[in-house]
Amino acid sequence: xxxxxxxxxxxxxxxxxxxxxxxxxxxxxxxxxxxxxxxxxxxxxxxxxxxxxxxxxxxxxxxxxxxxxxxxxxxxxxxxxxxxxxxxxxxxxxxxxxxxxxxxxxxxxxxxxxxxxxxxxxxxxxxxxxxxxxxxxxxxxxxxxxxxxxxxxxxxxxxxxxxxxxxxxxxxxxxxxxxxxxxxxxxxxxxxxxxxxxxxxxxxxxxxxxxxxxxxxxxxxxxxxxxxxxxxxxxxxxxxxxxxxxxxxxxxxxxx
Amino acid sequence: xxxxxxxxxxxxxxxxxxxxxxxxxxxxxxxxxxxxxxxxxxxxxxxxxxxxxxxxxxxxxxxxxxxxxxxxxxxxxxxxxxxxxxxxxxxxxxxxxxxxxxxxxxxxxxxxxxxxxxxxxxxxxxxxxxxxxxxxxxxxxxxxxxxxxxxxxxxxxxxxxxxxxxxxxxxxxxxxxxxxxxxxxxxxxxxxxxxxxxxxxxxxxxxxxxxxxxxxxxxxxxxxxxxxxxxxxxxxxxxxxxxxxxxxxxxxxxxxxxxxxxxxxxxx
Numbered sequence: 001x002x003x004x005x006x007x008x009x010x011x012x013x014x015x016x017x018x019x020x021x022x023x024x025x026x027x028x029x030x031x032x033x034x035x036x037x038x039x040x041x042x043x044x045x046x047x048x049x050x051x052x053x054x055x056x057x058x059x060x061x062x063x064x065x066x067x068x069x070x071x072x073x074x075x076x077x078x079x080x081x082x083x084x085x086x087x088x089x090x091x092x093x094x095x096x097x098x099x100x101x102x103x104x105x106x107x108x109x110x111x112x113x114x115x116x117x118x119x120x121x122x123x124x125x126x127x128x129x130x131x132x133x134x135x136x137x138x139x140x141x142x143x144x145x146x147x148x149x150x151x152x153x154x155x156x157x158x159x160x161x162x163x164x165x166x167x168x169x170x171x172x173x174x175x176x177x178x179x180x181x182x183x184x185x186x187x188x189x190x191x192x193x194x195x196x197x198x199x200x201x202x203x204x205x206x207x208x209x210x211x212x213x214x215x216x217x218x219x220x221x222x223x224x225x226x227x228x229x230x231x232x233x234x235x236x237x238x239x240x241x242x243x244x245x246x247x248x249x250x251x252x253x254x255x256x
Numbered sequence: 257x258x259x260x261x262x263x264x265x266x267x268x269x270x271x272x273x274x275x276x277x278x279x280x281x282x283x284x285x286x287x288x289x290x291x292x293x294x295x296x297x298x299x300x301x302x303x304x305x306x307x308x309x310x311x312x313x314x315x316x317x318x319x320x321x322x323x324x325x326x327x328x329x330x331x332x333x334x335x336x337x338x339x340x341x342x343x344x345x346x347x348x349x350x351x352x353x354x355x356x357x358x359x360x361x362x363x364x365x366x367x368x369x370x371x372x373x374x375x376x377x378x379x380x381x382x383x384x385x386x387x388x389x390x391x392x393x394x395x396x397x398x399x400x401x402x403x404x405x406x407x408x409x410x411x412x413x414x415x416x417x418x419x420x421x422x423x424x425x426x427x428x429x430x431x432x433x434x435x436x437x438x439x440x441x442x443x444x445x446x447x448x449x450x451x452x453x454x455x456x457x458x459x460x461x462x463x464x465x466x467x468x469x470x471x472x473x474x475x476x477x478x479x480x481x482x483x484x485x486x487x488x489x490x491x492x493x494x495x496x497x498x499x500x501x502x503x504x505x506x507x508x509x510x511x512x513x514x515x516x517x518x519x520x521x522x523x524x
Contacts (some may be wrong), residue, residue, distance in 0.1 A: 006291040081427035085522040
């Protein structure tokens with residue numbers, strides 16, 4: 001299943017947040033959305049998954065999601081959004097309970113995703129007993145449990161310290177290696193973008209428009225060995241964004 | 257750093273600490289014991305006239321007599337029934353209305369002004385009206401206590417729902433949970449801490465109104481007992497009744513504490 005974003009514009013009251021966004025998210029690809037803060041990248045992600053309605057334009061699914069997909073468009077949130085009154089196991093079962101799946105199957109799905117995210121022994125832990133990294137692992141396990149066609153990740157590593165986010169990035173790469181999931185990944189961290197993105201979409205400051213799309217052809221699992229090539233891409237992206245930041249600076253001066 | 261002057265060395269002074277809570281167990285009971293001892297001493301020496309305060313030992317004797325004569329339960333049982341029935345009705349209705357206000361904009365727009373208008377009304381003033389509406393028997397007493405615990409429960413409930421993290425709700429929606437599931441599995445458990453702390457206030461108000469409810473047409477009941485003692489200026493009986501009400505309050509507070517401990521174990 002591919003997603004096409006057709007000419008989306010969005011405004012909150014009289015603020016133009018996004019303007020004329022056209023984008024394709026193709027199967028088995030990770031598309032990273034980067035841009036200065038306040039450029040509307042998180043808003044775009046909410047529009048893509050149908051949590052918000054765009055002022056104009058639409059998001060279309062090309063092709064059907066796989067038969068066994070329980071929740072085709074699945075989010076992973078920056079703040080994890082784990083219910084503190086439910087254990088790890090129950091947090092995952094929460095999202096399966098509403099879809100008419102037998103208890104036994106729910107259990108086998110949960111056991112499987114906990115196994116894949118190396119969380120099996122934490123099934124009965126409560127969220128507050130877990131570190132930030134573990135919480136996000138649980139959230140990833142929860143997202144995988146509904147067999148998404150497209151994962152929509154909203155700065156999933158931003159709330160974590162750099163060592164933990166490094167580890168989780170490796171986990172994401174190896175997860176993608178095992179089964180090529182499709183994802184739209186919002187981040188403000190360029191090194192995450194060049195490590196995980198097949199396609200990196202640079203958004204400009206408000207109103208957000210696509211200023212450039214950068215593709216990286218190096219396979220995800222080999223990227224660690226091509227740090228120089230990635231460095232060049234990252235510098236290139238930073239130059240694009242730095243101009244944006246400078247422009248924003250000037251705008252502020254003009255206002256005064 | 258090297259200077260030829262002699263270097264002064266001194267310890268950095270400690271400036272932190274304080275402003276934290278530490279439980280000190282024995283002080284609470286000690287204060288009570290000291291107060292009662294002071295009263296006992298004051299009343300027995302005549303330093304405090306027996307018109308101002310009763311002797312604590314006299315109050316204790318009254319309580320013992322009350323228990324021995326079997327009158328204690330004759331007063332306590334109707335009171336507890338009224339308290340229980342009234343607050344169950346008021347709190348159930350309060351939680352229900354609070355939920356509706358918290359969940360539906362239309363109900364909020366319609367009911368919030370009514371609740372705001374009802375909240376500051378001294379319910380005791382409405383007692384004569386309730387007697388006409390619900391009869392002089394138990395009905396009017398239940399109604400008074402119910403109405404008194406209703407409004408604070410409504411306010412606590414909808415405020416608790418407003419405070420549920422919208423991120424959890426958005427998460428539920430993003431996973432395709434049904435509206436009912438979101439309410440039952442996300443909104444309600446998330447609002448429970450606020451609802452339970454509202455319960456403490458509602459139940460305390462219920463006790464206050466219990467005494468008021470027994471002002472009219474009640475021959476038995478702690479409130480009736482206290483009021484009768486008051487009009488006869490029998491200070492020992494008055495204080496015995498007040499003591500029982502106080503204990504009742506402590507027990508209810510403890511009960512809500514147990515409830516919180518059970519239902520909100522995920523918080524600690």
